[in-house]
Amino acid sequence: MTHNEEPEQDALGQPPKRGLASLAIRLFLRTVGFIVLASIAAFGIGFVVFYTQVAALAPIDNPKADAIVALTGGYQRIDQAVQLLAQGAGKRLLISGVNPATSVGHIRSFTRSRKDLFQCCVDLGHDARNTEGNAAETVQWIRAHGYTTVILVTNNYHMPRSLAEIRRLDRDTDFLAYPVEKRLTLADIAANPLLLRTLMSEYVKYLLVVSRDYTGIVP
Secondary structure, three states: OOOOOOOOOOOOOOOOHHHHHHHHHHHHHHHHHHHHHHHHHHHHHHHHHHHHHHHHOOOOOOOOOOEEEEEOOOHHHHHHHHHHHHOOOOOOEEEEOOOOOOOHHHHHHHHOOOHHHHHHHEEEEOOOOOHHHHHHHHHHHHHHHOOOEEEEEEEHHHHHHHHHHHHHHOOOOEEEEEEEOOOOOHHHHHHOHHHHHHHHHHHHHHHHHHHHHHHOOOO
């Protein structure tokens, strides 16, 4: 051994400190890499489960409840909710999250509904600005009227998060999901990348809601 060579071990037969530090760094990086890969895999599997559940959602045949709630985000939701009201699926309808500039007349004109139906049985909620606000507005309305069963109308991809937000505030009311169906086949997603983006965004928001409920941490 030349004088320039470093010993493999010290006098006590232990690896040099530099070797221990290198080993610790490699172990740390491997652990972090494993956690990252496991997290990505869990996220991907969870998204597939979320997509499968959402794609399988379908409207209930002949639904019946005390009342109906439609969450704004598209006139298709409102149109469907008004149809349910006209069919007698519920006694009263709340349209939550309506733009303050939108009047009852605008909605009635779009849905081509009877004037008397809106005069007697439709309420517009103007306070909600997001899904969490929809939940608060909906629960307040339900309690004010003493309803125990409510049909919830929103898009299929929006339904899991909507129900999670509302049930967090109201565990006594029985909510019946009535999804406005949007085609979510793999062919549809391949043809429309924006659809995948919407699903992914909704999945992330749903995870945040679930995480908040489990941890108590508000994102």
